[in-house]
Amino acid sequence: MLMCSESTMLRRWLLALVARVGVIALVVCCCLSLLYLLACKPQSSYSHEQAQVWAGGATSKEGYLALLQESEDTHRHYINSLSKQIAQLKEALQMRTQQLQESLEKARAKGVLPMGLEGLHRPQTHTDLQEFFKAQLSRAEVQSGEKLPSEYAVIPYESFTLHRSVKVYQLEMGLTRHPEERPVRKDRRDELTGTLEIALQVLNGPRKHGERRRRSYSPSDFIEGLTRTERDKGTVYELMFKGERPQDFRQLVFFRPFGPVVRVKNERVDTRHMLINIIVPLSRRADTFRQFINNFRKVCIQQEGKTHLTVVYFGRDQIDEVKAIMDQTSRETQFRNFTLIQLNEEFSRGRGLEVGARAWRRSHNVLLFFCDVDIHFTLDFLTSCRLNAEPGKKVFYPVLFSQYNPSLIDNNQSPFPSIQQQLVIMKDAGFWRDFGFGMTCQYRSDFINIGGFDRNTKGWGLEDVHLYRKYLHSKLMVIRSPSRSLFHLWHEKQCADELQPDKYKMCMQTKAMSEASHGHLGELFFTQEIQEHMERQKLLNDSSHLR
Numbered sequence: 001m002l003m004c005s006e007s008t009m010l011r012r013w014l015l016a017l018v019a020r021v022g023v024i025a026l027v028v029c030c031c032l033s034l035l036y037l038l039a040c041k042p043q044s045s046y047s048h049e050q051a052q053v054w055a056g057g058a059t060s061k062e063g064y065l066a067l068l069q070e071s072e073d074t075h076r077h078y079i080n081s082l083s084k085q086i087a088q089l090k091e092a093l094q095m096r097t098q099q100l101q102e103s104l105e106k107a108r109a110k111g112v113l114p115m116g117l118e119g120l121h122r123p124q125t126h127t128d129l130q131e132f133f134k135a136q137l138s139r140a141e142v143q144s145g146e147k148l149p150s151e152y153a154v155i156p157y158e159s160f161t162l163h164r165s166v167k168v169y170q171l172e173m174g175l176t177r178h179p180e181e182r183p184v185r186k187d188r189r190d191e192l193t194g195t196l197e198i199a200l201q202v203l204n205g206p207r208k209h210g211e212r213r214r215r216s217y218s219p220s221d222f223i224e225g226l227t228r229t230e231r232d233k234g235t236v237y238e239l240m241f242k243g244e245r246p247q248d249f250r251q252l253v254f255f256r257p258f259g260p261v262v263r264v265k266n267e268r269v270d271t272r273h274m275l276i277n278i279i280v281p282l283s284r285r286a287d288t289f290r291q292f293i294n295n296f297r298k299v300c301i302q303q304e305g306k307t308h309l310t311v312v313y314f315g316r317d318q319i320d321e322v323k324a325i326m327d328q329t330s331r332e333t334q335f336r337n338f339t340l341i342q343l344n345e346e347f348s349r350g351r352g353l354e355v356g357a358r359a360w361r362r363s364h365n366v367l368l369f370f371c372d373v374d375i376h377f378t379l380d381f382l383t384s385c386r387l388n389a390e391p392g393k394k395v396f397y398p399v400l401f402s403q404y405n406p407s408l409i410d411n412n413q414s415p416f417p418s419i420q421q422q423l424v425i426m427k428d429a430g431f432w433r434d435f436g437f438g439m440t441c442q443y444r445s446d447f448i449n450i451g452g453f454d455r456n457t458k459g460w461g462l463e464d465v466h467l468y469r470k471y472l473h474s475k476l477m478v479i480r481s482p483s484r485s486l487f488h489l490w491h492e493k494q495c496a497d498e499l500q501p502d503k504y505k506m507c508m509q510t511k512a513m514s515e516a517s518h519g520h521l522g523e524l525f526f527t528q529e530i531q532e533h534m535e536r537q538k539l540l541n542d543s544s545h546l547r
Contacts, residue, residue, distance in 0.1 A: 088206050129259075136257035140233040142264055145394070145477040151468060156399070156434075157226040157238075157481035162219055166192055169425070169482045171399060171434050178427050179401065179482070196222060198261055199239050199252045215244060223249070224384065226481050234258050240387055247272040249387060271386045276307045277360060277444075278369045281352025283314040285373055286321040288491065291419075292373045293325055301335045303379050308337040308366075310359065312352035314345055349438070350453035350463030357447050365391055365445050370464075372438060374489045375400070376423065381485040385441035394477035395442035397468065401425055402433040402488040408516045408524070423487055428517050432482050437468040439486060450474060462503065490514060 137143075148154060160168045166189045168181040181188070196219065203217040223240040230236075234257035241250040253265040278300070282289060289311075300307040311326070313319055319342060326338050341359060345351070353370050360366055369385055371377075381398070388396035406422055409429060422429070454466045471478050493514060495507035515521065523530065 084206050091206070133257045133259060133262060136233050137255055137262060137264070140230055140236065140255060140257070141477060142236050142253065142255050145475045147475065148472040151437075151465070151472060154472065154478060154480055155228050155230060157228045157479060159481045159484065160192055160225045160227065161484070162196070162222050168192070169484055171432055171482060179425050179430075179432050192225070192227070195237050195254060195256075195261060196225075196239065198254065199241070202252060202263060202266055203241065203250060217241060217250075224380075226388075226479070237261075240383075243268060243270075245272075249383075251387060269387060271383070272306075274306065274386045275366055276369050276382060276385060276441075277310055277356075277366045278307055278371050279310045279312065279353055279356035280371050280373055281312045281314070281347070281349050281356070282322065282373055283347040284318050286318040286325070288373050289322055290325055291489075292375070293329055295376055295419075297329055297333065299377065299379050299382070301329075301333050304382060307382070308339070310339040310341065310356040312341045312343060312356045314343050314347040314352065316342075316344070348463075350467075351455065353463075354453045354455065357444055357452070360444055365443055368442055368444055368447060370438065370440050370442075372488075374491050375439060376419065376487040376489055378485040381483055384483060384485070388479045388481075389441040389443060391443040391445050392476075394479055395440065395446060395471055396479045397437055397440050398481065398483035398486050399432050399434050400436070400439055400483060400486040400488050401430050402436075402514060403430045403490040404428070404514065404516045404520070405490050408520060419489070422489075425484060428520065430487075431513070431517070433488060436464070436488075438464040440464075440468075442471075446476060450476075462506075 156171050158168055158170045160166060166184050168184055168188065169179060170181055199222075200217055200219070203214075207214065221242040223242060225240065226238040228236060234255055237252075237254040237256070239252045239254070241252070243249045247270065249269045249271060251265065251267060251269045252263070254261045255264050256262070278296075280292070296307075296309060300309070311322065313322060323340065326340060330336060330338060339356075339359065341355060343352070343355065349372075357368055367386065367389055369382075384398070385396060388394065403422060406417060410417060450467070450470045452467070453463050468478075493507070493511040495504055495511065497504075499507060516524070
């Protein structure tokens with residue numbers, strides 16, 4: 001009986017203990033729930049400020065709008081905080097999953113994989129997909145160049161911006177024959193804006209351990225993008241964003257292997273110390289050189305400062321005028337980064353650029369911009385020049401926009417439009433000079449290693465094509481895309497009689513293409529027929545009125 005009573009008392013004591021523990025656990029849960037609600041509740045500054053507004057009698061529309069804006073800002077900050085936490089949790093989960101897969105793989109290799117886990121070592125379909133994406137990325141021309149047989153095998157990039165809306169500048173103009181895609185197709189617009197959103201998520205994502213605080217990026221920080229599609233591999237996107245300082249930029253490269261976008265690169269590009277040596281071969285044309293110097297003064301001296309101008313002059317005619325222009329510019333601006341090289345030889349563009357490139361005597365490598373005297377460029381182009389050329393990796397061959405004859409376009413209107421008014425990218429104003437390879441940005445080391453220009457080429461033409469083909473046959477990447485900030489100013493073209501037949505024919509074709517669009521040339525060619533038609537229509541109208 002005594003043992004039975006003791007057992008009964010022990011059972012009662014245990015029941016009482018369990019009941020007490022249950023009550024305590026319930027109280028703890030209630031406290032934790034209350035703390036969770038308080039922690040998840042938006043900051044109380046809103047309520048406090050609301051009370052102050054009501055106390056102050058601010059019952060106007062502005063007061064309500066202020067309260068709504070404050071509430072919206074508070075919730076937006078809270079949502080951003082939760083989004084960052086979710087991203088961090090996803091990253092941690094991915095890391096732990098990868099560690100688990102590696103551990104299971106090692107256990108499977110040793111033959112000690114626990115029973116029931118045989119199918120968890122690696123998802124076969126996921127592995128196949130990853131391997132396929134990696135194979136596509138390695139085959140595509142993204143991280144390194146590819147040997148190409150000729151200039152016809154090059155897949156040019158398209159450039160796009162985000163000024164008020166997505167604008168795509170293209171070489172293959174299609175049915176519209178517009179140098180920019182108008183309007184941009186919805187699927188194309190969604191593709192580019194979706195890639196931009198991914199880039200912004202990467203830039204504004206959670207910081208890595210030990211990384212200093214970064215600023216927040218927005219679509220207004222986007223400068224320019226390049227994209228092209230290799231039909232059997234995928235689409236590559238190179239996106240440029242503003243950095244934290246005026247000469248800092250962020251360059252992101254993505255690759256879509258006919259599937260999800262794969263991040264290839266996310267790095268900071270510092271252009272503060274990237275000096276550009278602009279090399280201009282010249283013979284006579286002092287008035288055109290004065291116009292070039294005015295633009296150089298505005299862009300490179302007043303706005304930029306990180307440029308050097310090398311002029312290689314052929315002959316003695318008008319050399320004094322060219323020297324005077326450079327001396328005057330140097331005196332008035334205190335700019336000293338000028339080099340004038342005189343050659344008493346027959347003009348050869350390739351020879352002039354070769355001499356200018358090899359004349360650089362400073363120790364560090366320099367970025368070269370091969371330029372002509374009738375070229376107009378802006379500050380944006382110099383930025384593109386720096387971002388799209390990299391020593392030992394890639395050279396930049398922009399496609400410039402060539403002007404038609406302004407007097408034909410504007411029907412000899414008076415006053416004649418200024419240079420700035422002529423710099424518009426429109427169907428009837430000019431065309432993408434996709435057959436020209438003379439304007440290029442490349443590092444001096446690459447130019448020397450590739451062998452430079454063909455020194456046997458004389459006069460005008462073909463020297464740029466030969467150099468371009470050398471790069472195509474190498475392992476360097478050739479960035480070929482239309483540039484909205486590089487213009488060829490129209491000038492009357494003279495094809496010399498001493499040119500070889502093939503060069504003379506090329507010169508005449510260029511001359512014809514540079515005058516006006518096909519439609520405008522057609523109007524000029526059929527002017528008499530058009531006038532006769534207008535007169536017949538006038539007679540018909542007059543006779544109908546008499547009836």
